[in-house]
Every structure is written in C-alpha cells, then in structure tokens.
Amino acid sequence: MRWHDLRQEDCSLARALAVVGDRWTLLVLREAFLRVRRFDDFQSRLGIARRVLTERLAHLVENGVLTKVAYQEAPPRYEYRLTKRGLGLYPVLLGLVHWGDEHFAGKKGPPLLHRHVGCGHDFRGVLTCSECGEAVDPRAVEPHLGPGARRKTGSG
C-alpha cells in the first residue's frame, strides 16, 4: 500500500494518518501549538531538513490543518497558523504527551506540565464519553459499522 492511498481507505484513522501520520508532522504541530509560526523557527527548533519542512507545511496547508498568512509584503513573508481543524488535533497531541509522560519520563518526572486555566491545576487529559460523561475504558467500547462503511470488514 502506498502512503498516499490511505486517504481512500474506508477508515477514519487511515484518513487522519494520511494527513498527520508522517514522521515529522506531529512534531511540526507540537511547535505550532507552542505558538511557533515561522519557517526558520520550525526548522531550527526541530532540526528538520528544510526540504522536508517545506513539503510538510504545504501538505498541512493543503489539508486545512494550517493556514498560510502573509505577515509582511516586501519581501513577501508568510507564517503558518493552526486552523480550527488543526486545533481539533489537540486531544491527540496531549494524549501522546501524557502517554509519554507516564511510560517514558525519567525519575524526575515529565519535562513539561500542562495547567488548566479553568481550574488552575496541572492536569492529565481524561477521555470521557460525550453521551454520559463518564471516563471511557478501552474495553468498554464496542466498534460497529457506521453509515459511511463501504465494506463488511470495516476497521476504523
């Protein structure tokens, strides 16, 4: 299977990964969530090859995750900002960060904490059910085919 073909798959995970599942993309988005917006800042903070960064940013813009905004006209300069769609990835990023905190942090603890402005405390993200509000355990979820399924063995 080619990477590009993922978008055609009958699976929302595959389609999501076609957009953000690449080696560098989530790191680019990490920086974006930390308010990084400019090409050279992404490049120097990540140490990513410039060619690859160019391509990733363009891909994210194409897919509506980032938007390219001119911040000066001569010479033309652009910055990259998260769109609403991009902000929608926050739970995913935070989930990965907390998973990393839990399983791969050193003895001293996590390198970065997250304070919830609403209540003032450092927190972990908890996955809860949109319908009943309870925390969701993986084993308490039954996947079943939805209206957009195209085949019997649908998987995501």
Add this chain to the structure above:
Amino acid sequence: MRWHDLRQEDCSLARALAVVGDRWTLLVLREAFLRVRRFDDFQSRLGIARRVLTERLAHLVENGVLTKVAYQEAPPRYEYRLTKRGLGLYPVLLGLVHWGDEHFAGKKGPPLLHRHVGCGHDFRGVLTCSECGEAVDPRAVEPHLGPGARRKTGSG
C-alpha cells in the same frame, strides 16, 4: 535529526513518537485494538510489507506496547497482544479516529461508530481535565516546565 534520537529528546511527545510515530505503527495498533493478533492477519489486513511488519512488531514488543505470546509449541507460533501500556494508547487512537470522522468522512458519515458499553450510546471522546472534570479547550491550557525538564526551551 535521526529518527532513533527522538527517544533522547527532552519531550514526552518525541519519546512517544519514537515508539508509535512511524508510518505503519498506528495502523498495526488499530488492528490490535480490533482483536487482531497474528502475523498473517496483520499482514493481509494491512497490506504491509512483511519485512516492515516484522520490524514494527519487534519494535512494539521491545517497547512494551505489545507482548509476544506462544499459542502453540510445534511448530512454535506466537501472537501479539496489547499490554497495559498499549491499552494506554486508546485515547490517542480514538482521538485520531474522531478527528478523521469529523473532517474527512464522506456525506454518509463515519465508517465506524463506537458504542460506550457503560451507557449504551454511540459517542465521541471528550478531553476533560483530571482535576476539575471540565472539558478542556486547547487555548485554556498553559504548558510550563516540569520537574524532568533539562533545558530552558523545553517543548513537550
């Protein structure tokens, strides 16, 4: 930056991605969450190159996400099961699926729905604060250095 070096980064997201951030890994885990356990089943469902699958499974086992369990002795045959650490990725997977549902599903709707056994409804995952229980908005989060930080520009 080499891919392998991510594990050394002072960032939980990078460390998480060193384990699951590869092109195929999250798709392998999707199948694992759908109860797929055997090499040939992963291979045929995903269409992944066998060599790559071998390597990914070994990597996930090394990092404690999957465990290799013998299910027969002659000839020796193994299956791959999610560990507790692996189950901890569920919110990430589900977050990606729901993001994909929201932004890339066709007109008919998502190909797969998730029923919460606790309340009986199809649901979306909602990110809530472990401290106050409220839903968390990305802009209501302030990252700040934690005890495990090693540098001033820590980022994750």
Add this chain to the structure above:
DNA sequence: ACACGTAAGTCTTGAAATAAGACTGAGTCA
C-alpha cells in the same frame, strides 16, 4: 511416502523518502 496447506517469518531488488547542508533571491540595515 509424498504432495499440499498453514504460519511466521527472511531475503532480494528497485523505488521512494530523508539528512545535511550549500545555495538562491528579495529586501533591510549600517
């Protein structure tokens, strides 16, 4: 015995993606 099937890999080869860093072009500042 012998062919066939099953399952978990290994090996080979050509194609594609990546890393590293030099280079370009338009404009600013001293």
Add this chain to the structure above:
DNA sequence: TGACTCAGTCTTATTTCAAGACTTACGTGT
C-alpha cells in the same frame, strides 16, 4: 558597499519501503 534576514530550492549520499519470492517446520489427506 557589504553583512544580515527569511523562506524557500537543490544536490548527493544514506536510509527506508514495496512487492513478492523463498524458507522452515509442522500437520493433513491419499
């Protein structure tokens, strides 16, 4: 003028991946 900024482009060597044939070890049917 010459140095500097910034967003890219280009080049080359290395690494990774896709596709699928092949291997090993055993069981089954004839």
